[in-house]
Amino acid sequence: MDLAYTPEEEDFRARLRTWLAGVLPALPPKPSPDDWPARRAYDLGWQRMLYDAGYAGLHWPVDAGGRGATPTQHLIYLEETEKAGAPYVGANFVGLLHAGPTIASEGSAGQRARWLPPVLRGEEVWCQGFSEPGAGSDLAALRTRAWRDGDDYVVSGSKIWTSHAEVADWCELLVRTDPGARKHRGITWLAMPMDAPGITVRPLRTLAGSTEFAEVFLDEVRVPVANRVGAENDGWRVTMVTLSYERGTAFVGEVVACRRVLAEVAREARKNGRWDDAALRRRLGRLNAEFRALWRLTQWNVSEAQGTGGVPGVGGSVFKLSYSHARQELFDAAAEVLGPEALDQGRQWTLDRLSSLSYTIAAGTSQIQRNIVAERILGLPKGR
Amino acid sequence: MDFRLTDDQRALRQGIRELLEGRFGREELRAALGRAERRGGATDGKHPEGGQVLDRRLWRELGAAGFFALRLAEAEGGVGQGLPEAVLAFEEAGRVLLPGPLIATHLAAGAVAGAATGEVVVTSVGAGLVEWLDEADVVRGNAAGAEPLASVDPLTPLHRLPASTDRRPGGGELRAPWPPDTLLASLLTAAEQLGSAARTCETAVQHARTREQFGxxxxxxxxxxxxxxxxxxxxxxxxxxxYAASVTADPVDIAAARLLADEAAVRGARDCLQVHGGMGFTWESDVHLHLKRAWIRTHRAGEATQGEEELADDLVAGTV
Structure with missing residues (x-):
């Protein structure tokens, strides 16, 4: 059990801090949350700065154009960028964290050369077309159909919860190519150009009032067969290779941010007098314990990933279950501190409280996560 | 950074696990429980039959294995290990419900003659309670006026102290810093709670795999x-x-560890009992022993309310 960083890791941290201190003050002002083209430009601009400084694709393998950093270096990167207030990954999320790694792992040499460099350089945005109105937790039940017509697939169906669909260049798309096969077997992974005819994007408003994602309707959209990654009907495996490539770093920045918010909430309580309430103090104290533990669990999972060369860890579900709940508790506690002021949606904590409601649903509901823990970690029999 | 256990730490954990499985398996646990019940006067804390509940031979074997001298320097006859190793050892003790004032004796190694080798059983006066007062050879702290109570856990006899003899300096309001031994006792208690929680989780899973209903x-x-x-x-x-608190030995880390381990142990035993259904409510199931011991541990070396207050203070102290 060693929590001390090596001299190389500390050197990496020091150089990153120096670079962040130099570039962050010169960043343009953050765009309005509703201005999607401006958000795209801002996020891509930041990615370009990372690229020029040698931080792009930090955790990607070197032969994919990445830096081949260790999970610990990635942890340090996410910790330091959050602490410094650097921009989030934003519109680059799917490209850097899912579609890109999938192509790096399963794509042909030509596909890698075509799609990976623009992601790293901050030139192209990807979105994800996985979930459907009828395929949420049961993703493999997806029904968007694709059939061959010469050198193209013709795709019809609809996707949902697609972030950045309005401004994306590409969509990593799961389609059903063999309706006769068992549900996991007849799925294919395609890279769909978002400017193809037949695509309609309809923004979805969240309960917080913003449009963070969209529905995407596909009406006989033609996608070249050359855009298929992996074999036809092998798309489920292709996707899972990346989904399970969990290095324990998924929520590093968020845990750092939550710990900062918790301290701000405590200071606000001191200021407005609610700190005199022992029950509230103890509630905040317990949250401090939970977020401290989540930071240690992150270090634990990263150490495991580093030790096994990035083999899928079982810690991801345990972490997500605990974190998503703690995040909701944090913003509920913030609301208690704010009192009636918590009803003002002009307050960031109120917006964060609303958005925290998605955490126990998105990327595997807490119920699905518990099934995973029970069946894959504890070895309980599969429910009927 | 590599938070994982080292090979030596794994070997140490394995060695202690094997020792305890061999010397304090279920039969020995139930035998100790029988001795505690036969002692008869459990409710008044006296020993009408003069019987000892603690197995002194096992205590000496623990001493010989280095359980008590684990953190004592090699020059002083100890094993020269650190807090992480001690935490692994106490986690194993918690798994098997090993009885006795283990933490007090461990903390007395090097300070009380015979503690390190397991020749002597040492208890210490805690926050309002003393464990194993009648069977301990040495008592650290002022146990004057202690009165026996009918401990909920037969394998942890308790005495209560007269009010206001046991408060730490400064009282509840000033929240003076914990003395070092109290901090270590809290961390090692957390380690025992962790072991108990892991065990009740495994027990519940094992039962859920084999117990059939509705086909x-x-x-x-x-x-x-x-x-x-x-x-x-x-x-x-x-x-x-x-584990992190054992590496940093930071008081706030220890408070956090203790809070979460207490909760894991108590709620884990409760849920384990629930999974066992009616059998979980019987004396012959071991689940209640985990729950009762976990309850008792929550009252050691600083209770949850104090831990939460310390963690709250930390937020406004700006050290997060």
């Missing part, structure tokens, strides 16, 4: 699966906190 193992029902998953989540979160 299938009850572990195939999501309602049962989700109880078990919740247990594992609490164990793993507490484990990260306890």
């Amino acid at each position: 299938q193992p009850i572990g195939a029902f999501q309602a049962v699966q989700h109880l078990c998953a919740g247990m594992l989540v609490r164990v793993e979160v507490a484990r990260a906190a306890v």
Whole structure:
């Protein structure tokens, strides 16, 4: 059990801090949350700065154009960028964290050369077309159909919860190519150009009032067969290779941010007098314990990933279950501190409280996560 | 950074696990329970039959294995290990419900003659309570006026102290810093709670795999699966906190570890009992022993309310 960083890791941290201190003050002002083209430009601009400084694709393998950093270096990167207030990954999320790694792992040499460099350089945005109105937790039940017509697939169906669909260049798309096969077997992974005819994007408003994602309707959209990654009907495996490539770093920045918010909430309580309430103090104290533990669990999972060369860890579900709940508790506690002021949606904590409601649903509901823990970690029999 | 256990730490954990499985398995646990009950006067704390509940031979074997002298320097006849190793050892003790004032004796190694080797059983005066007062050879702290109570856990005899003899300096309001031994006792208590929580999780899972109702193992029902998953989540979160606190020895880290480990142990035993159904409510099941011991441990070396207040103070102290 060693929590001390090596001299190389500390050197990496020091150089990153120096670079962040130099570039962050010169960043343009953050765009309005509703201005999607401006958000795209801002996020891509930041990615370009990372690229020029040698931080792009930090955790990607070197032969994919990445830096081949260790999970610990990635942890340090996410910790330091959050602490410094650097921009989030934003519109680059799917490209850097899912579609890109999938192509790096399963794509042909030509596909890698075509799609990976623009992601790293901050030139192209990807979105994800996985979930459907009828395929949420049961993703493999997806029904968007694709059939061959010469050198193209013709795709019809609809996707949902697609972030950045309005401004994306590409969509990593799961389609059903063999309706006769068992549900996991007849799925294919395609890279769909978002400017193809037949695509309609309809923004979805969240309960917080913003449009963070969209529905995407596909009406006989033609996608070249050359855009298929992996074999036809092998798309489920292709996707899972990346989904399970969990290095324990998924929520590093968020845990750092939550710990900062918790301290701000405590200071606000001191200021407005609610700190005199022992029950509230103890509630905040317990949250401090939970977020401290989540930071240690992150270090634990990263150490495991580093030790096994990035083999899928079982810690991801345990972490997500605990974190998503703690995040909701944090913003509920913030609301208690704010009192009636918590009803003002002009307050960031109120917006964060609303958005925290998605955490126990998105990327595997807490119920699905518990099934995973029970069946894959504890070895309980599969429910009927 | 590599938070994982080293090979030496794994070997140490394995060695202690094997020692305890061999010397304090279920039969020995139930035998100790029998001795505690036969002692008869359990409710008045006296020993009409003069019987000892603690197995002194086992105590000396623990001493010989280095359990008490684990952190004592080699020059002083100890094993020369650190807090992480001690935490691993006490986690194992918690798994098997090893009885006795283990932490007090461990903390007395080097300070009280015979403690390190297991020749002497040492207890210490805690926050309002003393464990094993009648069987201890040495008592650290002022136990004057202590009165026996009918301990909920037969394998942890308790005396209560007269009011206001046991408050730490400064009282509840000033929140003076804990003396070092109290901090270590709190961390090692957390380690025992962690071991108990891990064990009740495993026990619940084992039962859910084999017990059949409605024609299938009850572990195939999501309602049962989700109880078990919740247990594992609490164990793993507490484990990260306890291990980290053993590395940093930071008071706030220890408070966090203790809070989460207490919760993992108490709620884990409760959920384990629930998974066992009617059998979980019987004396012959061991689940109640985990729950009762976990309850007792929550009252050691600083209770949850104090830990939460310390963690709250830390937020405004700006050290986060």
